[in-house]
Amino acid sequence: MSTISLISGPVPVLALAAGAAGLGWLVVKSRRYLVRVVPVALIAAGGLTLVLVYVAENVFHWWDDTLPPILYIPAGLTFLALLLVVPRIRARSGSRLVAVVAGVVSVVLVAVASASFVNVHFGQYPTLASALGDTGVSDQPISSVAAGPNTPGTPATSQSTWTAPPNMPTGGTIYSVTIPGPVSGYASAPALVYLPPAYLAAPKASNLPVLVLFHGLPGSPVDWVNGGQIAQVMDTFAAAHDGLAPVVIIPDITNNGASDPPLCMDTKVSKSDTYLSVDLPAWVESTLGAGTASARQWAIAGYSYGGTCTMQLATNDSEVYPTFIDIAGETEPTVEGGRSAVISTYFAGDASAFTDQNALDRLKSHSFPDSAGIVVVGATDTTYRSQGQQVFDVAHASGMDVTEQVLPGGHSWQVWKPGLVNNLDWLAQRMGLIK
Structure with missing residues (x-):
């Protein structure tokens, strides 16, 4: 049923x-x-x-x-x-x-x-x-399976070095966690974490790569579980790769439902960028023992508001997130009232403080030799397709290794889910999990 x-x-x-x-x-x-x-x-x-x-x-x-x-x-x-x-x-x-x-x-x-x-x-x-609210999130604490911090020099697991043990689960598990923000002071609602079968095995795969997914607005992490069917998507990938898949982190990017969305920027409203680029990776590395080999083990992806967030982090924190998929994002973070309202509300009227963090402005003034990404748009998305095209054009002109994909559908899961699924092999190769 x-x-x-x-x-x-x-x-x-x-x-x-x-x-x-x-x-x-x-x-x-x-x-x-x-x-x-x-x-x-x-x-x-x-x-x-x-x-x-x-x-x-x-x-x-x-x-x-x-x-x-x-x-x-x-x-x-x-x-x-x-x-x-x-x-x-x-x-x-x-x-x-x-x-x-x-x-x-x-x-x-x-x-x-x-x-x-x-x-x-x-x-x-x-x-x-999903309609009845059955998200499949475990009621067990993640501490019951978390590996804890790695010892220095722990190598990353890849398909070429991994042999699946006979008792490995057939599917992964999603856990609800609270990821603290000791550096940023960011207030966050619970995040969701998917751990693949190889992580839950005994012995477990050590030092797996990490994929951070961003949801839309209005929205919450559970949207990736319902509409995105992330557990089924990752389980399918893992089944084809000896139980291996990235650890998936789906944080709350609403500042715990704040009236002013954080925009994945460091502003007078909140230090959302610092939370996502400093606090979150530190928690993952120390609690789950994942993503500690190199920055190439880390990737981000998001749709709509989450796609805009993806580009913010890809251009402000490329040393943390050198791999990205922007699915139907905007050209820049927006609120009601447009750019002037963003500058007034978030930067106390300082326009240069906004452009210093804005993705398209950074693409025009910085180079990203180690970054690679994909910009996904819906063929019938009357608003976000043109914005995605502009993001791709500016990123490509900057010399960034970026690809554009046009998928059938509009501003919906018809595009958002395939935007991730179709590129999982590319992500896993970039992250060193598969050849």
Whole structure:
């Protein structure tokens, strides 16, 4: 049951069919009902939908980008169902109880169909388990399996030096951890850590590489578990490489849900960059004994806001993160009000303090001879494709070893997940895990 797909196969088809049936029951009645009641409800539903569009896009800015208009249609249909349920019950023929039950069921079916339609577009909850909140995160502390710090000179494990022991687990495990910020003072919500089968084996693979993943905004680390299916993705990779895969760290990059997002920069709001480039690696090395051989063992990747974060760290901390994948990121960190608001809120009006850390400005003024990355964009991403193209152009012009990839899809997991999956072999080779 937990692996039932919610974005392909029969479930979304059945959901849409059931929603259509529910809406049909609410709409179709007598001629008088169709002429007098339904048009009024349609107009009211359209008005409510326009209000929703305005509030979502202009007041609260719920999305990183303007939501495709087609995705507001399900909301309008749900409004229509809610507006029709009372008059449809009153226009019953037969038992009131039956009409009430039918009305409630119809509204629920329309709402579920609408949610399914949106979920198919974004792929946020690909399975029934993810929709029910079953993330698969272990309830055991990571200390029960953590290797602790390496002894000096511990070599990095690679596929050429590793022999999988017979008792090795078939899959990895995700743990919830709190990564402290003693240097940065950064306030962080719990992070998620994926440990591959080879790390959980006895004896365990020592000194594995580390992949740090950044989520979008609004969002949290669990989005990489749900929409990104990171456990399944890494388990599949590990199964093809004798149980080996990078240790994956998914930190909270919201400053524990702060009203001003940290932007992965050191600002007057928080020292997010220092947290991600100093505190996080120090914790990983001392607690998990991973990534201690060289900087080439470290890579970062993120989508949307996390893609912007990726470029910030790749250009400000290239000595820590020389390998990166920017998936549908922006040209620069943004907030409502644009660059002027960023400079005012985060840098006390000092524009040079912003440009000193801004990725595109650094690409124009610094060289990155040891860095390599991939910029991934969605073919139908009307906003972020052009921004990704600009990031690639500037990075390429700077001499950085960078590749651009255009994948089918828009600003959704249709692009974000393949943006990582398609490049795992390249990442693992860069990190020295496989040849």
